[in-house]
Amino acid sequence: MGVVMLSESGTAAFFERIEAALQRAGIAPVHIRHTAGDAIPASALADADVLLAYGHFRCTEEVMRAAPRLRAVVSPWVGTDGFDMEAATRLGIAVVNGQPDEHTQGMAEATVMMILAASYGLPQARHTMESGAARPAEPVAELLAGKTLGIVGLGQIGRRVAALLANWDITLKAHDPFARDVPDGIELLPLDDLLRTSDIVTLHMLLTEQTRHLIDATRLRLMKPDAILINTARGGLIDETALFQAMSSGHLRGAALDVFETEPLPMDSPLRRLPNILLTPHMIGQTKQSRAALVDLAVANVGALMSGTLPKTLRNRTVAETWLRRWADT
Known part of the structure; x- marks a missing residue:
């Protein structure tokens, strides 16, 4: 053999x-x-x-x-x-x-880190530091407590993210058409309803022909104007052109991406020009x-x-x- x-x-x-x-x-x-x-x-x-x-x-x-x-x-x-x-x-x-447990834990911890980094304006702080500008007169950071987190994909990693944040005084919602035995404290919703009602959306789905560009221009417009989008799953889940347009128009407060449609992310990608986006090279959860x-x-x-x-x-x-x-x- x-x-x-x-x-x-x-x-x-x-x-x-x-x-x-x-x-x-x-x-x-x-x-x-x-x-x-x-x-x-x-x-x-x-x-x-x-x-x-x-x-x-x-x-x-x-x-x-x-x-x-x-x-x-x-x-x-x-x-x-x-x-x-x-x-x-x-x-x-x-x-x-x-998918050993160590991988699940690492990806979940890294996702929580990305959520906090985007919520507390780490990309904007880095941009201010690197440009030599004075700090803004008004803070850009917002507390995670009191927010609603929407988890798209309730597999092992999505569930672990929910477990890590269960005691953070946040509302947990999820979308997953294949979910079984949804943990207590998580409200299962259709995707469009989750996008409309979440302050932060984090993606944890596999990339298939059905999920490619799951988050497109139409669905980005459904999100709250000051929402945050996190993707540590697969780059193809998001239409990057539509995301750039949504963020450059001020529709989203921030984003954190560890995965991209083309990897490494091309140096001329317009995403690199956004001051309110955190970009990492598909390595954030690898320990x-x-x-x-x-x-x-x-x-x-x-x-x-x-x-x-x-x-x-x-x-x-x-x-x-x-x-x-x-x-x-x-």
Whole structure:
């Protein structure tokens, strides 16, 4: 049985850590350094039982059919944006990601930090400091206490954000069409209602064709004129052109973004010119602890799949019965 690893230039070092850990576990993967957009020779996948790939790799039905023995596609991170989930399910292939508790905690803590930074005017303070101007006569900071926080996406990270802020004297609202067992103290709302009534909106949804540009010009206009928008999830959830227009017109009080439609964020992006926006390079919730845990979980997931066991981080759960019937106890 074979494991094929697919990394790109920015992820090669991380995949090398996984490769070394797999080797210590007695699994010898084939590591392919890949360039996004390049085709993968069919011969490279001919003997692949598990494909461990970066999450935005375009793992299409054609790619999966080129690997007749393929039983699973694994992302070492939460994101599986490039994987064709429907095709994988039709083909009986498991899609698995990585979300250890350390990652959930790190992303939730970082989100709270972004909420506070935007609420207290950190971008404006930095702009004042760097320009050498005197401090404003009136403060720009506002208390978080008394505000309404809208959480879009009530998965593990969204729920952890709510838990961290549960005692902050704020009102918690959420939107998630797939939410089950909503924690006490959170009001579940349709998205448009949440946007209209929240002082701060934080995004925690996966990027799919259905959620791309979920926050567009129309929905930005629904938000309160002095609202704050936070995104530590996926850049494609927001129409960046519409966001720039909304913020430059004064409609939003602030924003904090760790993710962008194009990464790294181009130097000529108009978002960089806004004095009331906090921008970080898709790293804000990544901690030393979460990185180590992601390596360990990737190795555990691959080992489980190779031995005929489905990991807890299975994404396409409807494939489970078919998959186990074929691969259990192999």
